Amino acid sequence: MVAKLIPARASCLPRMTAGEKRVSERLEQKLDDDYLLWYDVPIGFKYSKPDFVVFHPRRGMLVLEVKDWKLESIHACDKDAFTLVTDRGLVHQRNPVAQARVYALEVGVVLERDPMLRHPEDSKYAGKLVCPWAYGVVLSNINRKEFDQAGLAAIIPSHLVICQDEFVPSVDAEALQKRLWDMFPQPFAHALSLPQIDRVRWHLFPEVRVNPGEGQFGLFDGASKKAIEIPDLIKVMDIQQEQLARSLGDGHRVIHGVAGSGKTMILGYRCVHLAHALTRPILVLCFNKTLAARLHQLIAERGLEQKVQVYNFHAWCYAQIQSYHLEKPRGAGMFERFPQVVMNGVEKGLVPRGQYGAILIDEGHDFSPDWYRLITQMVDPNTNSLLVLYDDTQNIYGKATRKRFSWKSVGIDAIGHSTILKLNYRNTLEILSVAKAFIEAQPSDEENDDGQPVIAPESAGRRGPLPELIKVNDRAGEATLIIDCVRDEASRGRSLSDIAVVVRRDADALYMHKALVDAGIDARIAHNSGKATLFQGTPSVKVVSMHSSKGLEFPVVFIPRIGQMPTTGEDETLEAKLLYVAITRATERVVALHDADSAHVGLLAKAIRDFAEVA
Numbered sequence: 317m318v319a320k321l322i323p324a325r326a327s328c329l330p331r332m333t334a335g336e337k338r339v340s341e342r343l344e345q346k347l348d349d350d351y352l353l354w355y356d357v358p359i360g361f362k363y364s365k366p367d368f369v370v371f372h373p374r375r376g377m378l379v380l381e382v383k384d385w386k387l388e389s390i391h392a393c394d395k396d397a398f399t400l401v402t403d404r405g406l407v408h409q410r411n412p413v414a415q416a417r418v419y420a421l422e423v424g425v426v427l428e429r430d431p432m433l434r435h436p437e438d439s440k441y442a443g444k445l446v447c448p449w450a451y452g453v454v455l456s457n458i459n460r461k462e463f464d465q466a467g468l469a470a471i472i473p474s475h476l477v478i479c480q481d482e483f484v485p486s487v488d489a490e491a492l493q494k495r496l497w498d499m500f501p502q503p504f505a506h507a508l509s510l511p512q513i514d515r516v517r518w519h520l521f522p523e524v525r526v527n528p529g530e531g532q533f534g535l536f537d538g539a540s541k542k543a544i545e546i547p548d549l550i551k552v553m554d555i556q557q558e559q560l561a562r563s564l565g566d567g568h569r570v571i572h573g574v575a576g577s578g579k580t581m582i583l584g585y586r587c588v589h590l591a592h593a594l595t596r597p598i599l600v601l602c603f604n605k606t607l608a609a610r611l612h613q614l615i616a617e618r619g620l621e622q623k624v625q626v627y628n629f630h631a632w633c634y635a636q637i638q639s640y641h642l643e644k645p646r647g648a649g650m651f652e653r654f655p656q657v658v659m660n661g662v663e664k665g666l667v668p669r670g671q672y673g674a675i676l677i678d679e680g681h682d683f684s685p686d687w688y689r690l691i692t693q694m695v696d697p698n699t700n701s702l703l704v705l706y707d708d709t710q711n712i713y714g715k716a717t718r719k720r721f722s723w724k725s726v727g728i729d730a731i732g733h734s735t736i737l738k739l740n741y742r743n744t745l746e747i748l749s750v751a752k753a754f755i756e757a758q759p760s761d762e763e764n765d766d767g768q769p770v771i772a773p774e775s776a777g778r779r780g781p782l783p784e785l786i787k788v789n790d791r792a793g794e795a796t797l798i799i800d801c802v803r804d805e806a807s808r809g810r811s812l813s814d815i816a817v818v819v820r821r822d823a824d825a826l827y828m829h830k831a832l833v834d835a836g837i838d839a840r841i842a843h844n845s846g847k848a849t850l851f852q853g854t855p856s857v858k859v860v861s862m863h864s865s866k867g868l869e870f871p872v873v874f875i876p877r878i879g880q881m882p883t884t885g886e887d888e889t890l891e892a893k894l895l896y897v898a899i900t901r902a903t904e905r906v907v908a909l910h911d912a913d914s915a916h917v918g919l920l921a922k923a924i925r926d927f928a929e930v931a
């Protein structure tokens with residue numbers, strides 16, 4: 317296995333110099349996969365951008381600057397600066413080794429703040445950083461002989477330079493690695509642990525922080541420059557998430573990710589970056605209104621609403637109908653006809669194509685082929701920037717909308733642009749293990765058709781209490797128990813906004829909402845127009861349907877009326893998926909309630925028992 321560049325090399329090529337292209341290719345080829353490589357990403361407080369950062373857990377952190385200068389273009393040089401002959405006349409540039417040193421010093425300053433990254437008091441290196449740092453220069457168009465003969469070693473120390481002939485394709489991997497590590501002032505005998513590597517990334521790359529306490533979309537604030545207290549528990553994107561988030565740019569990209577694998581978090585990261593990079597508006601689409609409301613609120617909080625528009629798909633169609641004065645369908649089923657009206661409008665040239673600099677689709681599994689055909693036409697062909705987030709296990713709208721088409725047939729170039737995220741970060745091992753019983757129980761999807769991976773989630777390993785399954789006498793008893801638990805949670809300091817009641821049927825939502833409100837508990841219901849304002853106002857318990865809950869998360873989730881799941885005639889597979897979605901909304905605690913026995917009660921009880929036995 318070879319090292320992988322972050323962002324992905326292909327996405328960097330358009331902005332790389334010829335020398336940087338060769339350096340990146342060689343580093344990827346000649347370094348093993350325990351190296352981490354970054355190209356042109358901002359580091360530290362100052363957001364400086366070295367050309368390359370090379371990291372190895374047993375070696376340390378190396379900053380490399382690359383210069384494509386030819387010997388004959390160097391007019392003069394000293395320890396501070398180079399004067400170069402260019403088309404624009406003589407140009408002064410800082411000595412690249414001095415530049416690399418400044419970046420590397422910053423690495424040191426940033427990392428040294430963290431006591432967990434310093435050698436302990438009783439060690440002979442007490443107080444020193446556990447991660448050494450160094451710096452160097454690649455002269456991509458000057459070979460070693462030229463370097464020596466020109467006396468450049470007096471300006472850039474010889475061991476801090478890699479010359480053109482020292483990173484040719486035939487170079488021995490060990491020889492190249494030795495050159496890199498000879499740049500370090502002294503050898504290093506400490507291997508960083510995985511938590512220490514996460515800490516290093518947390519400090520160096522503020523953008524990859526997943527801020528605890530900020531919840532599901534904490535990452536939006538990750539780039540904040542304000543001084544931050546160092547939390548005991550460091551949360552950063554994993555390498556796959558980071559590479560994905562940083563690499564998304566021009567072109568199409570499909571991410572298949574299990575529930576809670578960070579799909580929406582990556583979408584948020586991209587919105588912030590695209591909003592800064594693009595002049596055209598950015599469109600975020602999802603299917604359910606509640607998630608659209610939540611995303612909209614978060615985009616607005618970050619002051620991005622001028623650049624980033626968030627809609628559920630039908631609301632977007634309606635906005636297009638209004639903006640371009642198309643005839644609005646009326647009567648029964650009018651919503652379902654909105655997309656066709658917009659498609660016709662596009663065909664007739666009434667609705668312009670290419671309106672958006674980028675389009676990002678959350679919950680792509682709920683979109684039908686026609687919708688995709690329409691959406692792909694709406695992206696500016698110059699960027700062609702389209703991101704689809706997809707999880708087939710959360711397809712809860714029945715066979716009719718199930719994806720049975722190839723990406724190609726709807727104009728999406730997914731070949732070579734698809735990624736799978738398997739790790740679930742949201743749920744505890746207990747919650748995820750129990751939830752999985754409801755997707756494992758489904759008939760195999762193997763024979764299906766669309767070639768979509770049906771991925772079983774893997775737990776990131778966080779532990780917590782087992783989901784609870786409680787039997788009471790009737791629906792009123794379920795409501796009373798929820799009210800008692802909410803009061804108990806609140807008395808222990810839990811915000812009401814951290815609590816959701818997730819129900820299968822609208823009638824139950826109305827009932828539970830009323831019961832909570834009658835008990836004096838502030839509660840909001842995701843019902844009709846309430847969906848848009850669900851996350852506004854003072855802290856409140858959210859009462860949401862299983863369908864509406866998709867994409868959301870809450871520390872505590874109550875799921876009443878399991879005894880009525882599924883009822884006669886209902887599609888068991890779909891009902892199981894719904895319960896999977898509901899259970900995987902909880903980050904810490906799940907309480908399921910029933911007043912009767914049902915297939916799902918049996919399955920849930922068994923899943924809880926099975927987990928308790930093996931744990």
Ligand SMILES: Nc1ncnc2c1ncn2[C@@H]1O[C@H](COP(=O)(O)OP(=O)(O)OP(=O)(O)O)[C@@H](O)[C@H]1O
Binds near residue numbers: 552557707
């Ligand atoms: N690398 C990580 N480390 C710690 N927490 C993470 C990491 N990645 C994601 N998370 C957290 O996991 C939770 C789930 O993320 P997110 O909502 O983006 O997942 P998702 O894939 O969109 O889920 P779903 O499809 O179920 O809606 C969030 O609270 C997020 O902050």
